[in-house]
Amino acid sequence: MYQYTEFDKAFVRARAAEHRDQLERWQAGQLSDEQFRPLRLQNGWYVQRYAPMLRVAVPYGEINAEQLQVLARIARDYDQPEPPLLAQAQATQDQLPGPAPLLRTQYGHFTTRQNVQFNWIPLARSADVMDLLASVNMHGIQTSGNCIRNTTTDELAGIAVDEVVDPRPYAELIRQWSTLHPEFAHLPRKFKIAITGAREDRAAIAWHDVGLQLLTNATGEVGFKVLVGGGMGRTPVNGSVIRVFLPWQEIMNYLEAVVRVYNRWGRRDNKYKARIKILVKAEGQRYIDEVETEYREILERDGGLHTIPQAELARVKVGFEPPPLNLPEAGSAQEAQWLAQAQAQVGIEAAKTPAFARWLAQNVKPHRVAGLRAVSLSFKRPGYAPGDATAEQLEAAATLVARYSAGQARVSHTQNLLLPWVRLDELHALWLEAKALGLAQPNIGLLTDMIACPGGDYCALANARSIPIASAITERYQDLDELHDLGHIDLHISGCINSCGHHHSGHIGILGVDKDGKEWYQVTLGGSDGKRLGGDATPGKVVGPSFSAIEVPDVIEALLETYQALRQPSSDGRQEAFIETLRRVGHEPFKAAANAARHPSTDAQTA
Amino acid sequence: MHILTAQEHQAQGQTGALLLANDVDPRTLDLSGVQRIDLQFPSFTDGRAYSQAFLLRRRLRFAGELRATGDVLIDQLLPMQRSGFDVAVLAEGVDASAARRQLERYAGFYQGSAAQAAPPFAHSA
Numbered sequence: 062m063y064q065y066t067e068f069d070k071a072f073v074r075a076r077a078a079e080h081r082d083q084l085e086r087w088q089a090g091q092l093s094d095e096q097f098r099p100l101r102l103q104n105g106w107y108v109q110r111y112a113p114m115l116r117v118a119v120p121y122g123e124i125n126a127e128q129l130q131v132l133a134r135i136a137r138d139y140d141q142p143e144p145p146l147l148a149q150a151q152a153t154q155d156q157l158p159g160p161a162p163l164l165r166t167q168y169g170h171f172t173t174r175q176n177v178q179f180n181w182i183p184l185a186r187s188a189d190v191m192d193l194l195a196s197v198n199m200h201g202i203q204t205s206g207n208c209i210r211n212t213t214t215d216e217l218a219g220i221a222v223d224e225v226v227d228p229r230p231y232a233e234l235i236r237q238w239s240t241l242h243p244e245f246a247h248l249p250r251k252f253k254i255a256i257t258g259a260r261e262d263r264a265a266i267a268w269h270d271v272g273l274q275l276l277t278n279a280t281g282e283v284g285f286k287v288l289v290g291g292g293m294g295r296t297p298v299n300g301s302v303i304r305v306f307l308p309w310q311e312i313m314n315y316l317e318a319v320v321r322v323y324n325r326w327g328r329r330d331n332k333y334k335a336r337i338k339i340l341v342k343a344e345g346q347r348y349i350d351e352v353e354t355e356y357r358e359i360l361e362r363d364g365g366l367h368t369i370p371q372a373e374l375a376r377v378k379v380g381f382e383p384p385p386l387n388l389p390e391a392g393s394a395q396e397a398q399w400l401a402q403a404q405a406q407v408g409i410e411a412a413k414t415p416a417f418a419r420w421l422a423q424n425v426k427p428h429r430v431a432g433l434r435a436v437s438l439s440f441k442r443p444g445y446a447p448g449d450a451t452a453e454q455l456e457a458a459a460t461l462v463a464r465y466s467a468g469q470a471r472v473s474h475t476q477n478l479l480l481p482w483v484r485l486d487e488l489h490a491l492w493l494e495a496k497a498l499g500l501a502q503p504n505i506g507l508l509t510d511m512i513a514c515p516g517g518d519y520c521a522l523a524n525a526r527s528i529p530i531a532s533a534i535t536e537r538y539q540d541l542d543e544l545h546d547l548g549h550i551d552l553h554i555s556g557c558i559n560s561c562g563h564h565h566s567g568h569i570g571i572l573g574v575d576k577d578g579k580e581w582y583q584v585t586l587g588g589s590d591g592k593r594l595g596g597d598a599t600p601g602k603v604v605g606p607s608f609s610a611i612e613v614p615d616v617i618e619a620l621l622e623t624y625q626a627l628r629q630p631s632s633d634g635r636q637e638a639f640i641e642t643l644r645r646v647g648h649e650p651f652k653a654a655a656n657a658a659r660h661p662s663t664d665a666q667t668a
Numbered sequence: 669m670h671i672l673t674a675q676e677h678q679a680q681g682q683t684g685a686l687l688l689a690n691d692v693d694p695r696t697l698d699l700s701g702v703q704r705i706d707l708q709f710p711s712f713t714d715g716r717a718y719s720q721a722f723l724l725r726r727r728l729r730f731a732g733e734l735r736a737t738g739d740v741l742i743d744q745l746l747p748m749q750r751s752g753f754d755v756a757v758l759a760e761g762v763d764a765s766a767a768r769r770q771l772e773r774y775a776g777f778y779q780g781s782a783a784q785a786a787p788p789f790a791h792s793a
Contacts, residue, residue, distance in 0.1 A: 068776060068788070075774050082766070083743065091763050099713055100743055207713065237778040243750035244722050244781075247715025324719050325693075363726050366780040366787060373789035 062123050062469055063233045063380040065198045072240075076202055077195040080104045081188035088185075103208060103246065105201020106187055110521045111150035111164075112142050115179045115187065116204040117194060121214040121232040121256075122175030122471040126463035128197045129470065132169050132177055133455035139190055140452070141166045142181045154518070158579075159610055160529060164518070169455055171440060171448040171476040173512055173563055174253070175213050176204055180519050207335075208246050209239035209320070212254045215263040216473040219381060220435055220481050222427050226275035226283050228258035230377045231309065234369060238313045245320050249327030250335035252320065253292075262591040265474065267291045267299040267598035268566060270337045271319060276306070283309045289319060289352075290341030293560035297600035298338040303349050309374070311360075313367035318356035322348065384467035384482055388432045400431055403486040410489045416503070417492050419541065423503040425488065428481075434488060436466075436480045437473065438500040439510065443535050446528045447513040448476030457498050465491045475512055477505065508550045508621075509535050512563050516556030516573060517580070523556030525573025525580035526610075530554055533614045547621055549594060550639045565600040566590040568640040569620060574607050581607035584616055586651055587643055595640045602648060604655045612660055619658040623651050669749040669756060671767055677737070677757040682706075685735070690716040694724050702732055707753070709738035718751040725752030725782035742767040746774075752782030 065073075080101070087097040105116040117132065142150075147166065154161040170178040182190055194200055203210055212232045219227040235254060239245070245252075257264040258275035266272025272288035284306040291300030307315055326344070328334045341348050359365060389395040411418035426435040438458060440448050450458065458478055462470045465487055466480035473479050478500075483491060495501040504510045511534065514520065516527025531554055538544050553567030557574075564570030570585035584604045589595030608616055624639045627646050631637045643651060672680075684703040688694065690710065699705075705724060707717040717736065724730040736748045736756040745756055745767060758764055780787040 071775055072778075079770075079773055082769070086766060091766065096712075096741055096743075207715075238787075240778050241747075241774075242779055243747035243777075244718040245715070246747055247713050247718070321719050321722075324715060325691075329714060358727065364785070366785055366790065370789060376789075 062125060063120075063229075063377065070195075070198060073195045073198055073200050073202075074192075076104070076200055076241075077188070077191035080191050084184070084188050099206055099247075101184075101187075102206040103203055104191065105204035106184065107205060108184070108521070109180065109519055110517070111153070111519070112146060112181045113184045113187070114519070115182055115190065115201060116172070117177045117179075117199055117201055118204045118211050119176050119199075119472050120236045121212055121218065121229060122216060122473065123229065124470050124472060125197075126459045126468045126470070128199055129455055129459035129462060131193060131197045131199065133452050133459060135179060135182070135190055135193060136167050136169050136450075136455055137452035139182045139186055140168060140179045142183060147181075157526075161518075162529070162532075165449070165451075168449050168451045170446070170515065171450065171472050171478065173474050173476060173514075173561065174211055175216075175472045175474060176211055177472065178515075180515070202240055205251075206246075207248045207250050207252075209242065209248075209252045209254065212236055212239070212256060213264060213269075213474065214255065215257045215259055216471045216475075216479045217263060217426065217435055217481070218258065218471075219383075220429050220433070221259045221261075221263075222429055223260040224258050224429070225260065225277060226258040227381060228256045228264075228273075228275055229381050230374060231258075231273075231275065231285075231312065232256050233377050233380075234374070235312065235316070238316070238367065245324060248320070248324055249329050250332060250337075252323070252337065254316075261593050262598075263474070265563075265566060265590040265598065267591050268293060268563070269300065271316065272300045273312070275309075278306055285309065285312060287315065287319075289348075290338040291598070292336050292338040293563065293565045293600075294336065295333055295558050296338065296342075297560075297565040298342060299598045299600075300338075301341060301349075303352065310369045310371075311356075311365075313369060314359050314365055315356055317367065318352045318359055322351045322355055326351075383430065384469065386433070386467060386482060386484060388430070388484070391431070396432070400485070403432065403484075407485060407488055416496075417489065419503040419545070420492055420496075420501055421488065423507065423545075424501070424505045425483075432485050434483050434485060436483045436488070436491060436495075437505045438478045438480065438495055439502040439504055440477050440500065441504055441510045441535070442499055442502050443532070443539065446515065446518075447511055447531050450478075454498060454500065458500070461491065461494055461498075475505075475510060477510070503541065504544060506549045507544050508547055508552055509538050509544060511535075511552040511554060512567070513554040514556050514561035516554075516562075520556060520561075522559055523573060524558075524575035525556050525582065527554045527556040527562060527571075527573060530571060530573075530582065530610060530613050533610075534617055537614050537618065547624070548636060548638045551588075551590065551592075551595065552617075553588070563590070564588070566598065567601060568595060568643070569617065570601045571613060576607070580610055582610065582613050583607045584613070584620075584655060586620070586648055587640070589640070594638055596644070604648070604652045608659065612658060615658040615660070616655045619654040620651055623654040669745055669771055670754060671745070671764060672755060672757045673764070674757060674760050677735075688720065690714065690720060692720075694720050694728060694730075699724075699728065699730055702730075704733040704735060705730070706735045706737045709736060709740055709744075712739040712741050712744055712759075718747060721748070721752040722782045726785070742770050746770055750777065750781040750783045
């Protein structure tokens, strides 16, 4: 991980002090609610349906055990409202039609943008929480507001077998460049950057305001393919390539041009048309030309101040060296022997324990280092919203991370926690501990490893709840054989068109909509986040009029049965995945099945 | 950064000042003889004037006064200063007592800016 310098540490502490100052002025009436709002937002403090929400930045998802411990402490000691507020909230929930589970407190939530959220911390305690976060170099800087947000990346960055360039040092440089950028704190709308350095895009870069793909050119120099203007929301758009190869040294200068032109021309009259995607769509080549002109002027007339020196990249890279793991030297005879022994041991345990074998196949990924594996702890299990982690689970996860993964972990885009440095000979011990904690469901990449936003249970923007839909599907698909047979499916659920649950990019997407004050759900098919299996990033298409909450699990079941009936072995001999069958046969049979799953009574209601 | 009240700003008058709406490209202007440019924040969340200030200071080397006017609150003084403003007129009713400490809070920043041209890594390189 990047090692914070004294400068970095002092900066985060100063930011916490600034938040305290703003909070106190607001409490004293020197700042109005309207004036305080954008300030607190840029430190991650929202006010949601029932209570404030804090979004803690986890830059490009990298987090250490000590930080996880502090998050556990925040969950335990701060994520709790005054009892009357909770009682009032629960009473309101109980008025909702359909099942309304008890509201949980004292937990954290992993988000699709690799951050961590808390739902119940009283605003009056926010400054203490920021101080606590600063003690482990954490903060909420620019996790909300119309500014440059946390840069996200591949959960396997730096360890993936298909990686060309490790994106983390560049993500860190972009984090630094974008942090409190004086010119870009009040853009027309939020601005999200994603970066990948692998052949397979696990960072959904085409869905971001700026998507960056690291690559090397014919002479081996490192650079970026730059995409601009992707985004979800009401108008799903995939980013356009604006540069095929930008030398890495110039990324800050180039981003400055991209954002400055957006700051000037992005629409401010309508927040639904304010994202850069609308500008790029409307202006096309004119936008690109203006960025290129601006970039040239930054270099020629401003002196290219942010051209990154080799020494600066080298300084940042030091933090991303693999941690010491006491493995035999790579390529040595000792290593070969150690590997053979460890593999044999894992094989024996897998043969003895099918559950362990299944976990190995599903939750454990290959690693650049032969003796290591990347392991996902699954936070997708019955009884919890996707990505939720209680204080105890966060604490326990911190212990696992310290013991089995050199003290490092990643929050994944799919709302799980990935341990990137697990020794082959410790996989079984880790599995036993993860299983005891309920974090070893062998479902990574499968239907129940769904992405879902917090939805109407918590979010003030949502039109419908996500969590009851997620839990109904989770409960229906608990048979591991069945789940495994269904194979890889990206199921994404958003409670409103803001698309925090990325429904547009789901092979199956579910979108909560409000009709006459009631919750309804649109189902989309065939979206892709850009991973190879789903093909180029693309939004899914709606199957028909929206469904009631009660119908949704039946619709999912109908879609999956259609897939099981129509699938064929794919050309390489494995079973065709859901998205491949859908692409081959087209949407019609799936649409027909989904629409046939409507309940007669609700048909009558919508007619 | 010099901070003015709305009254002080009015009392000084507009002589020699160019008032620039925040959708005007400063590169299209003839700035010869201009001593002061008043840039505008119709709302403090409309950040276009930051880019104008940067372009005027850094790109066009404007050496006169850049004055922030409109919905100017004390928590925006720091980015204003860094973007090249040297005078700010606080919005009506804004209490200036907490302003100065907002400008002194940080020991340094990650980026170069109009006020301090080079980013930290350029100094150490």
